[in-house]
Amino acid sequence: MAKGAADYAPLIRPTAALEVHMAEADTQVFRVSLNPKLYRDIEIASSKKLYDLASAIVAAFGFDFDHAFGFYSLLKGNVLQSPVKYELFADMDDIGEESDAGSVRRTGIPEAFPGIGHKMTFLFDYGDGWEFRVELIGKGVKERGVKYPLVRKKVGQAPDQYPAEDE
Numbered sequence: 001m002a003k004g005a006a007d008y009a010p011l012i013r014p015t016a017a018l019e020v021h022m023a024e025a026d027t028q029v030f031r032v033s034l035n036p037k038l039y040r041d042i043e044i045a046s047s048k049k050l051y052d053l054a055s056a057i058v059a060a061f062g063f064d065f066d067h068a069f070g071f072y073s074l075l076k077g078n079v080l081q082s083p084v085k086y087e088l089f090a091d092m093d094d095i096g097e098e099s100d101a102g103s104v105r106r107t108g109i110p111e112a113f114p115g116i117g118h119k120m121t122f123l124f125d126y127g128d129g130w131e132f133r134v135e136l137i138g139k140g141v142k143e144r145g146v147k148y149p150l151v152r153k154k155v156g157q158a159p160d161q162y163p164a165e166d167e
Contacts, residue, residue, distance in 0.1 A: 027148060028109055029138035032057050032122070034130075038156030043140060044149040050086050050104040050112055056149035057122055057132060061158040067125035070101060071112060075133065079121045086112060130161075 026046040030053070033039035040060040044053055050071055058065045070087035072079035079085075087101035102112075112120065113136040122132040142148065 027140040027142055028113065028136055029140060029152065030057075030113075031133075031135045031137045032060065033133045033135075034061075034159070035156075038158070039153075040151050040155075041137070041153035042149055043152050044109065045142065046108075046110055046139075048109055048149075050107045050109060051088075051091075052149070053109055053134075054088075054104060054122065054124070057134070058124060059149075060151045060154075061132075061161075063124070063130075063158075063161040067127070069104070069122065069124040071104065071134070072121045072123060075119055075121055079123055079131070082121075125161075128161075 072082035073084035074082040085101040090099040119135045124130040
């Protein structure tokens with residue numbers, strides 16, 4: 001009896017170990033914008049956490065990573081009222097309040113951004129209120145010898161994190 005492709009399928013499926021290795025090799029590409037003419041395209045390993053994405057965003061705009069932050073499902077309005085949110089506060093035991101937000105240190109990037117086109121607001125520095133729109137625009141495979149995260153594209157000049165006060 002002749003064998004069909006289905007008979008060989010078990011032989012050509014990647015092993016679980018290979019699938020894990022392949023997943024670790026994946027990257028995600030985000031467009032992070034302050035406005036439509038001011039954005040950065042950032043590629044980061046899919047195995048990283050939201051905390052790592054936050055650090056990459058802040059660095060891509062030349063800001064100091066020295067304030068609390070969160071990712072929020074609402075794209076406008078009071079983002080703090082988002083039904084889905086991940087905050088640094090959720091990872092802090094010493095603030096004296098419980099948070100209903102998910103953890104940025106324990107949440108993997110693919111969990112918060114499950115598919116191409118998924119968007120969230122990244123709010124950095126609750127005092128100054130820097131709101132970035134973060135959209136997953138692509139997926140890739142890690143290139144050998146490339147250090148991630150990587151800024152793939154810069155459009156527009158980033159503002160000063162702390163603009164000089166008018167005297």
